[in-house]
Amino acid sequence: MRTVSGATDRVVVVGAGLSGLSAALHLAGRGRQVIVLERGEHPGGRVGRADVGGYCLDTGPTVLTMPDIIDDTFAAVGESTASRLDLLPVSPAYRATFADGSSLHVHSEADAMTAEIERFAGPDEARGYARMREWLTRLYQIEFDGFIDANFDSPLSLLTPQLARLAAIGGFRRWEPMVRRFLSDERLLRVFTFQSLYVGVPPKRALAAYAVIAYMDTISGVYFPRGGMRALPDALAAAASDAGVEFRYSASVSALERSGDRVTAVRTATGERFAADAVVLTTELPDTYRLLGRTPRRVVPIRPAPSAVVAHFGARKPEPSADQSHHTILFGDAWDRTFEEIIDEGRPMVDPSLLVTRPAAGDPSVAPAGRDLLYVLAPAPNTAVGHRDWDADQAGYTDHMLDVVTARLPHLAQDAELLHVVTPQDWARQGMAAGTPFALAHTFAQTGPFRPGNTVRGIDNAILAGSSTVPGVGIPTAIVSGRLAADRITGIPSRAQQRIVTQ
Numbered sequence: 106m107r108t109v110s111g112a113t114d115r116v117v118v119v120g121a122g123l124s125g126l127s128a129a130l131h132l133a134g135r136g137r138q139v140i141v142l143e144r145g146e147h148p149g150g151r152v153g154r155a156d157v158g159g160y161c162l163d164t165g166p167t168v169l170t171m172p173d174i175i176d177d178t179f180a181a182v183g184e185s186t187a188s189r190l191d192l193l194p195v196s197p198a199y200r201a202t203f204a205d206g207s208s209l210h211v212h213s214e215a216d217a218m219t220a221e222i223e224r225f226a227g228p229d230e231a232r233g234y235a236r237m238r239e240w241l242t243r244l245y246q247i248e249f250d251g252f253i254d255a256n257f258d259s260p261l262s263l264l265t266p267q268l269a270r271l272a273a274i275g276g277f278r279r280w281e282p283m284v285r286r287f288l289s290d291e292r293l294l295r296v297f298t299f300q301s302l303y304v305g306v307p308p309k310r311a312l313a314a315y316a317v318i319a320y321m322d323t324i325s326g327v328y329f330p331r332g333g334m335r336a337l338p339d340a341l342a343a344a345a346s347d348a349g350v351e352f353r354y355s356a357s358v359s360a361l362e363r364s365g366d367r368v369t370a371v372r373t374a375t376g377e378r379f380a381a382d383a384v385v386l387t388t389e390l391p392d393t394y395r396l397l398g399r400t401p402r403r404v405v406p407i408r409p410a411p412s413a414v415v416a417h418f419g420a421r422k423p424e425p426s427a428d429q430s431h432h433t434i435l436f437g438d439a440w441d442r443t444f445e446e447i448i449d450e451g452r453p454m455v456d457p458s459l460l461v462t463r464p465a466a467g468d469p470s471v472a473p474a475g476r477d478l479l480y481v482l483a484p485a486p487n488t489a490v491g492h493r494d495w496d497a498d499q500a501g502y503t504d505h506m507l508d509v510v511t512a513r514l515p516h517l518a519q520d521a522e523l524l525h526v527v528t529p530q531d532w533a534r535q536g537m538a539a540g541t542p543f544a545l546a547h548t549f550a551q552t553g554p555f556r557p558g559n560t561v562r563g564i565d566n567a568i569l570a571g572s573s574t575v576p577g578v579g580i581p582t583a584i585v586s587g588r589l590a591a592d593r594i595t596g597i598p599s600r601a602q603q604r605i606v607t608q
Contacts (some may be wrong), residue, residue: 175192
């Protein structure tokens with residue numbers, strides 16, 4: 106594995122998103138002097154926040170999985186998740202509802218989920234689920250250490266025994282056809298393949314290797330931090346600060362000073378200069394290339410993932426007898442058409458499928474007394490393929506989203522008021538390429554060593570982290586990305602060194 110040569114005592118991390126916070130914690134735990142420069146007023150990056158009329162909104166991701174990765178990040182400086190963050194298990198992980206009026210709860214526990222599927226679709230599907238669960242677990246075990254949690258110097262780095270094992274269990278086949286080997290109920294197929302929206306590829310075309318996300322969502326367990334998703338970056342930043350990391354907020358980076366093949370300092374828009382032996386750039390890819398003064402040549406042009414419209418509604422708190430699911434997926438009837446519309450045709454879904462999250466179900470303090478908070482996400486085309494004027498059409502589309510929620514979940518939408526909206530044009534104004542918070546699609550040409558790497562040709566001590574580089578999009582992978590960046594700077598610490606930090 107290639108690492109930064111020469112001195113690495115002083116490291117500047119640009120961006121206090123999850124990848125930047127992870128990099129800072131791992132670097133501090135390995136004895137580096139770290140300063141984090143963040144353009145915003147608080148940590149979080151894509152884990153955005155807004156406070157509106159007594160509501161505490163999470164404007165970014167709301168589904169939190171793989172707490173063991175969070176544990177490892179706090180452990181980098183001898184801390185524990187429990188001492189910094191109150192993580193609440195979400196049970197059921199999801200409630201899935203369908204256009205025909207049927208619904209099922211998605212449980213992480215094997216027995217509970219098997220029983221639910223038998224109730225929902227019969228014993229044959231339940232037996233198929235048990236076999237699929239074994240396959241998903243094996244897929245994760247092979248992929249995590251060998252592919253997700255590893256740095257690659259070239260495609261040749263893939264040639265390992267894990268590659269053969271991944272191929273043997275179908276990882277390089279297509280996601281939906283692999284799931285069909287276990288399940289035949291079309292509704293269940295959606296439950297275990299909808300995650301392909303995260304990677305920006307229809308399930309019929311996505312690599313089966315990405316079904317590992319279904320493992321994270323449906324087997325590993327879903328969690329919610331008390332105080333909202335913002336509590337996660339706040340806790341990571343607090344642990345980093347106590348470990349000696351310096352944070353500068355409202356500090357937009359304007360330039361990198363270089364001497365030969367090394368970055369020597371980072372400058373901010375206000376004229377401050379921070380000397381650096383190494384830098385970790387977690388900026389959006391266009392900003393990263395601008396700062397570096399280069400755009401890598403690629404045989405295949407970069408393809409961004411689809412975007413989303415996220416609308417937040419305040420509503421009357423539902424009666425205790427109503428369904429209290431934290432996350433509900435409303436599947437539309439025209440599921441296959443959804444992918445064609447938002448990915449190929451560049452237009453919003455005619456028959457939308459929505460994610461509805463109720464953070465107040467996990468922590469009532471995020472909404473005023475007697476009120477509920479609804480986060481409604483609708484996948485949408487990114488600005489590279491879509492041509493909708495979201496600024497002009499925002500009100501009409503959010504009304505449509507609320508109409509769907511009201512029709513399908515009437516107990517949740519009583520006395521609803523629109524609080525806040527983020528559209529693809531808003532994401533673009535935040536600097537996200539093609540107006541998508543999901544960064545680059547996980548096509549084969551943008552997977553593993555074919556994804557923009559975390560090292561920069563011709564610049565020895567600049568390392569990248571975040572959703573646009575390896576390993577990819579999502580909360581767990583963003584956190585892993587920060588650790589992989591730290592490994593590029595310090596090398597992989599020995600087990601003895603890791604034990605010293607945790608003692």
